[in-house]
Each structure stands twice: as C-alpha cells, then as structure tokens.
Amino acid sequence: MNVRKYLATMKAAAAVWALCATCAFAETNIEFIQWWEPEMPAGALRGIMDDFEAANPGIKVTLVSGPYSATHDQIVVGAASGTLSDVVGLDGAWVNGLAKQGAIASMDSLMADAKYDPSQIADIVKVNGQSVMFPLASFVYPVFVNLDLAKAAGIDKMPATRTEFADAAKKMTNPDKNEYGWVLPLALQNPGGIQNDVMSWVWASGASMLKDGKPDLENEAVVGTLEYIKSLQDAGVISPGIFAKKEQDKVEEFVNGRVGMMIDSLAHINLIRERNAKLNFGISALPAVDGYTGKRGLPYASWGIGISDSSEHKAEAWKLVEYLMSPDVNGRLVSIANAFPGNVKAKPDFSKSDPLFEEAFKIFQSGHLANEFVGLPVAEDLMRDMNVEVQKMFDGQQTAKDAAANTQKQWLVEFAK
Amino acid sequence: MSSANEILMGTQAGTFKPRTRQRGMFSYKTKKRLVPFLYVAPAAVLFSLLMLFPMITVLRYSLMDGAIMKKNAVFVGLQNYVTIFSDPVFWQSVGQTLYFTVMSVIFHLLIGLAFALLLNTQRIDPTLRSILRVLFILPWLFTAVIIAIIWRLLLDPNGVVNSILIALHIVDFKVEWFSSTKTALHALTFANIWAGYPLYMVSLLAGLQGIPKELYEAAGIDGANEVQKFRYITIPQLMPIIISIALLDFIWTMQVFPLVWMTTGGGPIHSTEVLSTYTYKLAFSSYEFSLASASAICILIMSMSVTYFYIKHQKAR
Known part of the structure; x- marks a missing residue:
C-alpha cells in the first residue's frame, strides 16, 4: 500500500469514526431503575423500551433491574449520593422520604409543558402538593377463598360482611386437621401485613386512618377493626404463629389447603395455580362492616414511576413516563404483569390471563383503590410501629384502644419530623 | 539492573x-x-x-444530624448517642444481645468439646467415627439462610418438633416457638448454638490430637483417673485454643444479623431484638442513619473491648 492510499484509508476511517461519534453524542441515554423486569416474562419490559426508542429516535433507555429490596437499597444510596437514575420505579412507601430528601422531582411543570391531562391518571401521589409519583400498575388485594373448604363447611356464598366472614372462618376452622379459617402474617421483617391484612379492613368499609393528612388512629373505625381482628384470634380461627408469619408463609398455607381465606395480591394467582393446580379457589372484595353500602376501598400495591431530581435529562425522562402511562402502552404492560392500569383510559387484555382476573377487574371497577400508607413519611416504619402495638394487643398486654392510642402517639412523632 | x-x-x-x-x-x-x-x-x-x-x-x-438524608447535615456532638441511650428498646437489645451471645458461646464450647472428645476417643469404631464426623460438621456447611429456613420449618406450630413433643405427651398444645414472647429468644439462641458448635468441635479436636500421649501415661502411672486426667491435662492443654476461639466467637455472635432477621426479625414485639437488628431498622426502615451510626459505633466499641482481651491473650502466648 503506498502512502497516498494509506492516508486516504486513514481519512475515510477518521470520517466514519467522527460520524459515529457525532451520532453517539447526539443520542441521549437515560437510566431507568426498577424491580419489575425480573417479575415480568423475560424480555417483556425490554421490548416496550425498544418500542419507545423506535418512537423516540435519539433516546436510549438503559434498564437497571434487580429484586425489590436490592432496588430499594440502590435507590436510597443513589438518592443520598445524587446518582439516582433518571427514571425511577417507586413504591408508595418510599415516596415521602425520597421527596423530602429532594431526590425525586415534581412532575407538575413537566406535565404543564407537555399539556398533559392529569385526569387520565388513576391516582397521582403528591407530597407537599407536588406530583411525584404515578401508579403505573396496581396489584389489588382481594379475599381469596378456598372453595372446597368452604363447601365442606357448608358455606355457599362469599362473605360480604364482617359477620359473614367471622362465621365462615369459624366454620372452616378445624385445629385437629390443622385447618384454620384465616391467616394473618404479622412478622416484623416486612410489616406489610399491617397494610394488607389489618388496615385494609378499615378502607374496605370506606373509613380512614387519617384526618386532614394527620394520623387519626383512635377513631371508631380503626379501633373497631382492631377489636374485630382480636375477636377472630380469641375465637381461634387464625392460623397459629401469627407473629413470625411472613407473606410467603400466608400464601404457602393457602396453597396447601390449610387455611380457608386470606387477603392477598392478585399477582399471586399464577403462583397459586403453579403450586397447586388442584386448588379450587375464588376471590371476592374485602368484607365491609355490616350495613355498609358505599364503595369498597380496595387495598393495593403499585409499581409507581417518578423522575430523579438530579437527572440532567428530565425532558427525555418525562417522555418515557408519558409513554408508559399512555393508554395503549399502559394497557399492554399491565396485561403482561397481570395488574390493573394506572391510566383510567387503558383497556387491559385479560383474554389470555386466568379467568379470575376478569372477575377481579369487575371488583376493581366497582370499588376504589385505597392504601393510605402511600406517600406517608417513613411508611414502613409506621407499619412496624403499629405492628408492634398490634402484637402487644394479641399478646394480651393491651386493649385495641390502647394499641390504637399508642400507635397514634408514635405516628405523631414521625409526622412532626 | x-x-x-x-x-x-x-x-x-x-x-x-x-x-x-x-x-x-x-x-x-x-x-x-x-x-x-x-x-x-x-x-x-x-x-x-x-x-x-x-x-x-x-x-x-x-455525630451529625440527619446524615445522608439531609443535604446540609450539621454537627450535633453526642446528641445521637443520648437519643439511643434514652431508648428503652436499645437497652433491651443490649441485654438480649448479651444473653444470646453468652449462652451461644457457653453451649458452643460445651457441645463442641463433648463432640470433639467423642470423635477423639479410640473406643468408637473408626467407620462410625468417620460418619459421626461428617454428621457433626453438617451445620457448619449451611448458610445462615438455610439454617433459618430449617429452624423455621422445624419450629413452626405445625412443625416436626411440636408433632414429636405432642406425640410423646411432653406438651399438649402447639408451642409457637418463634412467635411467642416467652420462647422466641430461647428458640433463636438454640438455632444459633446448633449452627455454631462445629467450629469449636473441629478446633478442639485438632487440639486434642496434639496433646502428647505421654502426659496421660504419666498421669495413669501416678494413679490419676479419667476425670482427673481431663481436668488436669486435657483442659489446661486446650485452654489457649478455648480462650482464642471463645473470644472470637463472642465477637462474631454479638454481630449476628442474618439468622435473627430471617427467623424473627427482632420480634415478636421486641423480644428478640438484638443490636444488629435494632441498628438495621434505624437505618433502613426509619432512615435514621445518624442514630444507626451511633448504634453501630456502640457495637464496635463492645466488639473492640473483647478484641482487646483477644490481642492481650495472643501476645501473652
């Protein structure tokens, strides 16, 4: 190769490199941290991201995925060090702390700039009046009933009131056969039992544990709920080992036919089918207090989404949030995840899902999402405080009224911080 | 070069x-x-x-207020220490940590020594001895997660332990081992003892095999019986190993977290709260990283005080 040819080749290579580099620099890469990718079928979330990239040339999305607890730790550390990913998968229990820390941005101005209609979002989570989280997908918690146990106990309809529930639980209980009417997990490691299995009774009857955004635990509805649950324990209808039981133990006992009823996430339907294909079970809305005729509050957990305040690409991050919240994409995503949509206009396709999802969707549409822990400060800590007080009540150390009063005191301290 | x-x-x-x-x-x-x-x-x-x-x-x-969580955390001196020292749950955790640690160390030593003596004796058939050696060392091979799962299943109200106890008419109800404030700490300590004795067994067995036989022969000639040989030869010869390993075990057990977290999470109520779970909850549940740091420093000081004796003992050797 002579010198002239060599130089020409080098020039061409340099030109190609420069062209590629220009393209690369023109591209914006945004990070999206979440725990959902491992919980969805392989490649499902990446597929949605690929479609987003195709629809938005110049934006590339890097998924940062991990299990729930590891993602939480990563977000806490990222928030502290200012290295949080541009788009953040959020749990309602984390939102308040992250917002107060200044780690997640208000999306109000982004919505205004994009002329986005917020009324299409099922439940925007706000902290200090700022919109910081959209629930992308919601996992509702109905009551699961073992229909075979129910039939054997002579129960022919799903319990709709607390009296009916207590009656059904009593009939299904047979300690000699290790069969109990209800299962209540109150282990301290993950105090979610307080939200899903205790306070959900309050919300189901249209009541609240808050008043003007402050704790109101000594009200009749909360104390009445604690008394009701204690009465179930006194009646011996709750599976033993309450204080050491975790959510997975609860599901395991239901799968094995050892408990007649449990309050659990719809997301577990497939898991239950896989673990025990012969289990004959149904779902119904959480029972309300006798005589209640209003809309049922449905406890839920959600995959929330927000934007990092330290992001240098907020506009691009917003485009991704807007894309995921759009009716079509949202409907597609929740259909894959077996969840309910965050966009009220989304129409999930449950034709390929378990028939119970269709039934659950009817319950979802006839009630309203209710989880008052979403957006509260140190929500997990609040649940743990309450968990300890409820444990004391179950242990006979205090009454339901005392448990509510003591929790109220501790919560007020947390709210005052 | x-x-x-x-x-x-x-x-x-x-x-x-x-x-x-x-x-x-x-x-x-x-x-x-x-x-x-x-x-x-x-x-x-x-x-x-x-x-x-x-x-x-x-x-x-x-020494700061709202470390990590506040952008402009300020120096507050010993305020965080005052806060945790005035928390009764902290002192309950200290007491329970000491109970858990001391009982674990004592029983690790007793069980480890007993098994080491059993495996060192010539009165057992060598094949049986080899089988026992594998069996006795098994708990050491399991991770904390596996140990927690094993004991949660065994001590479940509907678990094997209750079934056996009820069948033998030792109890007439389902004991809620990890779920009762009366039994949880003891059950947890028992699981930790089961998990930790093989370290002692292996170390003491090596020590026993290193004791010269002549010492026992001389003692036999002087008319010493087996108890006297054990008391005046075996124990003094093993003492350096016992002290070293007990001090290390004390430091390690005081910091045990995974087993406690995965079995009881510090509950029911606070009946199995130890310093490690107390600190973890402050950091990752309450996001009180400053208070958690103060609690962690207390654990460090407690560990270092034992380390001081360990180093002193090592120097003396």
Missing part, C-alpha cells in the same frame, strides 16, 4: 560506592527507612480504604 537488596545493602558485586547511592531524590539512609513502609503500603492502603474510611465515615455520621 539494581535489585531491592542492592538498594538496601548499597553494594553491587562487592563494590561499595556510597557517593553514587546518594544521587537522586532521596539519600541512601532515607531510602533504607522508606523500604519497610513500601512493603506495608499496599496492605495499609487497602486497610484504609476498606476498613478505616468506612469506620471514620460511620463515626462522623454518628
């Missing part, structure tokens, strides 16, 4: 040229003084980065 020895000795093929050695940035004497530091430098840098820096950071956090 000059070697480290040349620098140290200042010589090459027997020719000593001190003047040429003084050329360059450092004199010969300075270089000689620097060499040992260069040898320890990699270890010192690693120690500083991986141990010293995190420890100093935690100490700094413990």
Whole structure:
C-alpha cells in the first residue's frame, strides 16, 4: 500500500469514526431503575423500551433491574449520593422520604409543558402538593377463598360482611386437621401485613386512618377493626404463629389447603395455580362492616414511576413516563404483569390471563383503590410501629384502644419530623 | 539492573560506592527507612480504604444530624448517642444481645468439646467415627439462610418438633416457638448454638490430637483417673485454643444479623431484638442513619473491648 492510499484509508476511517461519534453524542441515554423486569416474562419490559426508542429516535433507555429490596437499597444510596437514575420505579412507601430528601422531582411543570391531562391518571401521589409519583400498575388485594373448604363447611356464598366472614372462618376452622379459617402474617421483617391484612379492613368499609393528612388512629373505625381482628384470634380461627408469619408463609398455607381465606395480591394467582393446580379457589372484595353500602376501598400495591431530581435529562425522562402511562402502552404492560392500569383510559387484555382476573377487574371497577400508607413519611416504619402495638394487643398486654392510642402517639412523632 | 537488596545493602558485586547511592531524590539512609513502609503500603492502603474510611465515615455520621438524608447535615456532638441511650428498646437489645451471645458461646464450647472428645476417643469404631464426623460438621456447611429456613420449618406450630413433643405427651398444645414472647429468644439462641458448635468441635479436636500421649501415661502411672486426667491435662492443654476461639466467637455472635432477621426479625414485639437488628431498622426502615451510626459505633466499641482481651491473650502466648 503506498502512502497516498494509506492516508486516504486513514481519512475515510477518521470520517466514519467522527460520524459515529457525532451520532453517539447526539443520542441521549437515560437510566431507568426498577424491580419489575425480573417479575415480568423475560424480555417483556425490554421490548416496550425498544418500542419507545423506535418512537423516540435519539433516546436510549438503559434498564437497571434487580429484586425489590436490592432496588430499594440502590435507590436510597443513589438518592443520598445524587446518582439516582433518571427514571425511577417507586413504591408508595418510599415516596415521602425520597421527596423530602429532594431526590425525586415534581412532575407538575413537566406535565404543564407537555399539556398533559392529569385526569387520565388513576391516582397521582403528591407530597407537599407536588406530583411525584404515578401508579403505573396496581396489584389489588382481594379475599381469596378456598372453595372446597368452604363447601365442606357448608358455606355457599362469599362473605360480604364482617359477620359473614367471622362465621365462615369459624366454620372452616378445624385445629385437629390443622385447618384454620384465616391467616394473618404479622412478622416484623416486612410489616406489610399491617397494610394488607389489618388496615385494609378499615378502607374496605370506606373509613380512614387519617384526618386532614394527620394520623387519626383512635377513631371508631380503626379501633373497631382492631377489636374485630382480636375477636377472630380469641375465637381461634387464625392460623397459629401469627407473629413470625411472613407473606410467603400466608400464601404457602393457602396453597396447601390449610387455611380457608386470606387477603392477598392478585399477582399471586399464577403462583397459586403453579403450586397447586388442584386448588379450587375464588376471590371476592374485602368484607365491609355490616350495613355498609358505599364503595369498597380496595387495598393495593403499585409499581409507581417518578423522575430523579438530579437527572440532567428530565425532558427525555418525562417522555418515557408519558409513554408508559399512555393508554395503549399502559394497557399492554399491565396485561403482561397481570395488574390493573394506572391510566383510567387503558383497556387491559385479560383474554389470555386466568379467568379470575376478569372477575377481579369487575371488583376493581366497582370499588376504589385505597392504601393510605402511600406517600406517608417513613411508611414502613409506621407499619412496624403499629405492628408492634398490634402484637402487644394479641399478646394480651393491651386493649385495641390502647394499641390504637399508642400507635397514634408514635405516628405523631414521625409526622412532626 | 539494581535489585531491592542492592538498594538496601548499597553494594553491587562487592563494590561499595556510597557517593553514587546518594544521587537522586532521596539519600541512601532515607531510602533504607522508606523500604519497610513500601512493603506495608499496599496492605495499609487497602486497610484504609476498606476498613478505616468506612469506620471514620460511620463515626462522623454518628455525630451529625440527619446524615445522608439531609443535604446540609450539621454537627450535633453526642446528641445521637443520648437519643439511643434514652431508648428503652436499645437497652433491651443490649441485654438480649448479651444473653444470646453468652449462652451461644457457653453451649458452643460445651457441645463442641463433648463432640470433639467423642470423635477423639479410640473406643468408637473408626467407620462410625468417620460418619459421626461428617454428621457433626453438617451445620457448619449451611448458610445462615438455610439454617433459618430449617429452624423455621422445624419450629413452626405445625412443625416436626411440636408433632414429636405432642406425640410423646411432653406438651399438649402447639408451642409457637418463634412467635411467642416467652420462647422466641430461647428458640433463636438454640438455632444459633446448633449452627455454631462445629467450629469449636473441629478446633478442639485438632487440639486434642496434639496433646502428647505421654502426659496421660504419666498421669495413669501416678494413679490419676479419667476425670482427673481431663481436668488436669486435657483442659489446661486446650485452654489457649478455648480462650482464642471463645473470644472470637463472642465477637462474631454479638454481630449476628442474618439468622435473627430471617427467623424473627427482632420480634415478636421486641423480644428478640438484638443490636444488629435494632441498628438495621434505624437505618433502613426509619432512615435514621445518624442514630444507626451511633448504634453501630456502640457495637464496635463492645466488639473492640473483647478484641482487646483477644490481642492481650495472643501476645501473652
């Protein structure tokens, strides 16, 4: 190769490199941290991201995925060090702390700039009046009933009131056969039992544990709920080992036919089918207090989404949030995840899902999402405080009224911080 | 090409040229003084980065208000220590940590010694001895997660242990081992004892095999019985191992977290709360990193006080 040819080749290579580099620099890469990718079928979330990239040339999305607890730790550390990913998968229990820390941005101005209609979002989570989280997908918690146990106990309809529930639980209980009417997990490691299995009774009857955004635990509805649950324990209808039981133990006992009823996430339907294909079970809305005729509050957990305040690409991050919240994409995503949509206009396709999802969707549409822990400060800590007080009540150390009063005191301290 | 020895000795093929050695940035004497530091430098840098820096950071956090969570955290002196010392749950955790640790160390030692003696005796068939050796060491092979799962299943109200106890008419109800405030700490300590004795067994067995047989023969000639041989030969000979391993076990057990977290999470109520779970909850549930740092420093001080005795004992040896 002579010198002239060599130089020409080098020039061409340099030109190609420069062209590629220009393209690369023109591209914006945004990070999206979440725990959902491992919980969805392989490649499902990446597929949605690929479609987003195709629809938005110049934006590339890097998924940062991990299990729930590891993602939480990563977000806490990222928030502290200012290295949080541009788009953040959020749990309602984390939102308040992250917002107060200044780690997640208000999306109000982004919505205004994009002329986005917020009324299409099922439940925007706000902290200090700022919109910081959209629930992308919601996992509702109905009551699961073992229909075979129910039939054997002579129960022919799903319990709709607390009296009916207590009656059904009593009939299904047979300690000699290790069969109990209800299962209540109150282990301290993950105090979610307080939200899903205790306070959900309050919300189901249209009541609240808050008043003007402050704790109101000594009200009749909360104390009445604690008394009701204690009465179930006194009646011996709750599976033993309450204080050491975790959510997975609860599901395991239901799968094995050892408990007649449990309050659990719809997301577990497939898991239950896989673990025990012969289990004959149904779902119904959480029972309300006798005589209640209003809309049922449905406890839920959600995959929330927000934007990092330290992001240098907020506009691009917003485009991704807007894309995921759009009716079509949202409907597609929740259909894959077996969840309910965050966009009220989304129409999930449950034709390929378990028939119970269709039934659950009817319950979802006839009630309203209710989880008052979403957006509260140190929500997990609040649940743990309450968990300890409820444990004391179950242990006979205090009454339901005392448990509510003591929790109220501790919560007020947390709210005052 | 000059070697480290040349620098140290200042010589090459027997020719000593001190003047040429003084050329360059450092004199010969300075270089000689620097060499040992260069040898320890990699270890010192690693120690500083991986141990010293995190420890100093935690100490700094413990003296600040709202470390990590506040952008402008301020120095508050010992306020965080005052806060945790005034928390009754902290003192309950300290007491329970000490109970858990002391009971674990004592029973690790007793069970480990008993099994080591059993495996060291010539009265058992060698094949049976080999089988027992494998069986006894099994708990050591399991991770904390597996141990927690095993004991959660065994001690479940509907688990194997209750079934056996009820079948033998020892109890007439389902004991809620990990779920009752009366039994949870004891059940947890029992699981930890089961998980930890093999370390003692292996170490003491090695120690037993190193005791000269002549000592026992001489004692036999002097008329000593088996108990006296055990008391006056075996125990004194094993004492250095016992002290070393007990002190290390004390430090490790005081910091046990995974087993406690995965079995009881510090509950029911606070009946199995130990310092590690107390600290974890402050950090990752309440996001009170400053208070958690103060609690972590307390654990560090407690561990270091035991470490002091360990180092003193090692020096004495």
